[in-house]
Amino acid sequence: MSIDKAVDSTSLNSGLTSIANAIRTKGGTQAQLLFPTGFVTAIENLPSESSAISIVDTIDPVSGGTIRTITGHVGAYETWTITYRDGTSEQKIVMVEEEDE
Amino acid sequence: MSLQNAVKIVIGNKEVQKIESGSTTVWERAVPAGYDELEYVQASNSQYFFVTGFKLSNLDEVEAVIAWNNAAGNTFGCFSSSSATDNFCLYAGSSSSDAYIRYDGELKRSFRPTSGTKYKIVQNADGFFANDTTIATFAPATFTCANDFGVCQLTGSSSAKFTGKLYDIKVRRGAALRMHLIPAKRLSDNKVGMYDAVGGNFYTSASNTAFVAGGVVG
Numbered sequence: 001m002s003i004d005k006a007v008d009s010t011s012l013n014s015g016l017t018s019i020a021n022a023i024r025t026k027g028g029t030q031a032q033l034l035f036p037t038g039f040v041t042a043i044e045n046l047p048s049e050s051s052a053i054s055i056v057d058t059i060d061p062v063s064g065g066t067i068r069t070i071t072g073h074v075g076a077y078e079t080w081t082i083t084y085r086d087g088t089s090e091q092k093i094v095m096v097e098e099e100d101e
Numbered sequence: 102m103s104l105q106n107a108v109k110i111v112i113g114n115k116e117v118q119k120i121e122s123g124s125t126t127v128w129e130r131a132v133p134a135g136y137d138e139l140e141y142v143q144a145s146n147s148q149y150f151f152v153t154g155f156k157l158s159n160l161d162e163v164e165a166v167i168a169w170n171n172a173a174g175n176t177f178g179c180f181s182s183s184s185a186t187d188n189f190c191l192y193a194g195s196s197s198s199d200a201y202i203r204y205d206g207e208l209k210r211s212f213r214p215t216s217g218t219k220y221k222i223v224q225n226a227d228g229f230f231a232n233d234t235t236i237a238t239f240a241p242a243t244f245t246c247a248n249d250f251g252v253c254q255l256t257g258s259s260s261a262k263f264t265g266k267l268y269d270i271k272v273r274r275g276a277a278l279r280m281h282l283i284p285a286k287r288l289s290d291n292k293v294g295m296y297d298a299v300g301g302n303f304y305t306s307a308s309n310t311a312f313v314a315g316g317v318v319g
Contacts, residue, residue: 078122085116085134 108138109319131318132285132296136303139284140315141266142293146174147310149254149262150294152302155280157189157272158245159205162225166268169195171216174263177270178224179246180255183208187244190255191224193263202229202237205244209237219268252282252295252304266315267295286314 020033023042033039083089107128110117118134120127132138142148157163157179165177178190186206193200195216202209204224212231214220223230228238248256252270253263270282282295287303293314294305306312 080127081121082112082117083119083121084112085118085130087134088115 131283131298135288136285136296137288138318139286139293140318141168141268142284142295142312142314143266144253144263144306144312145170145310146172146262146264147308148306148312149175150252150304150307151254151256152250152252152280152297152304155250155272156246156248157250158274159189159226159242160274161189161279162223162273163189163270164221164223164273165270166219166221167265167270168217168219168268169193169214169263169265171195171197172261172264173197174261174265175251175253175255175258176263177250177252178203178255179248179250180258181247182257185247186242187246187248189224189246190251191222191229192255192258192260195265204229204239205242207239207242209239212236219266250280270295284315286317 016035020039023033023039024030027042027045029042033042078094080092080094081089082092108131110120110128117128117130119129130138163177167176169176173192173194176191176193178188180188180190180203182188183203184206188203188205190203191200192203193212193214195214198213199210200212200214202212202224204226209229212229214231220231221233226239226241229236250272252267267282267284269284270280271278272280278299280300281298282304283298284293285296285303286293287305292303292305293312294303296303
């Protein structure tokens with residue numbers, strides 16, 4: 001292999017790390033990405049639809065209880081903040097799938 | 102079970118209180134973290150509470166899921182007197198007698214609940230309904246109750262208190278929920294009562310006899 005251009009390896013590594021971090025953030029993973037195949041696969045796996053959900057509360061005519069219907073784009077990713085009963089909380093990236101009635 | 106119908110969510114060994122997506126609440130426990138939600142609270146002609154300042158009018162609807170015991174008793178609502186025109190209440194018998202359904206100055210007696218059977222009852226300006234069956238209809242009226250809303254006893258009445266189980270009580274005005282009473286136990290002192298998910302208040306028995314707790318939901 002011949003060398004046709006000299007590059008600044010520090011700048012290149014920094015640039016690749018920035019791209020990998022963006023992919024990991026969007027994809028909800030901390031995994032290392034092997035250049036270039038890991039980058040390509042990770043980008044191909046990112047959801048293409050925008051995330052959006054709809055929440056509708058209705059009253060169950062029999063029990064009188066509230067039924068919460070959650071719908072969203074199939075494959076849409078949401079970052080959910082989960083607060084636990086003990087007061088702690090954490091964020092999880094989840095895939096929201098369309099609910100069957 | 103899908104998330105929408107979940108009454109309890111546990112991740113790992115921790116129980117979830119609330120799930121949010123941005124500013125949208127996806128799911129939330131019916132009662133705050135310091136309370137256990139109960140299937141019902143049970144009364145035995147001793148327990149009751151009044152909601153100070155909370156009065157019903159012809160704009161309101163009361164929806165309750167209740168099971169009566171054999172003994173009759175005041176169930177819910179605002180009551181002035183049998184001759185008054187500002188009543189909005191239910192005094193229900195079981196196998197012993199028909200219920201007294203009062204609305205404005207009207208009295209309807211066409212409902213006799215079966216002991217131990219759970220009913221969803223609705224009372225509003227259109228009438229009184231049990232499990233979506235029309236029991237009585239009311240003539241149009243405009244009024245506001247002078248007395249406060251009571252549960253298991255009515256202000257101004259010395260009649261027997263409610264005997265049976267309370268599963269859920271909602272008060273709506275149009276589409277707005279004014280009150281949602283959920284059976285609950287406060288963990289800090291183990292008091293049993295009903296938590297108002299709208300007002301954020303917890304009501305325990307005003308008498309010396311505590312409500313009896315049903316099982317913890319979930």
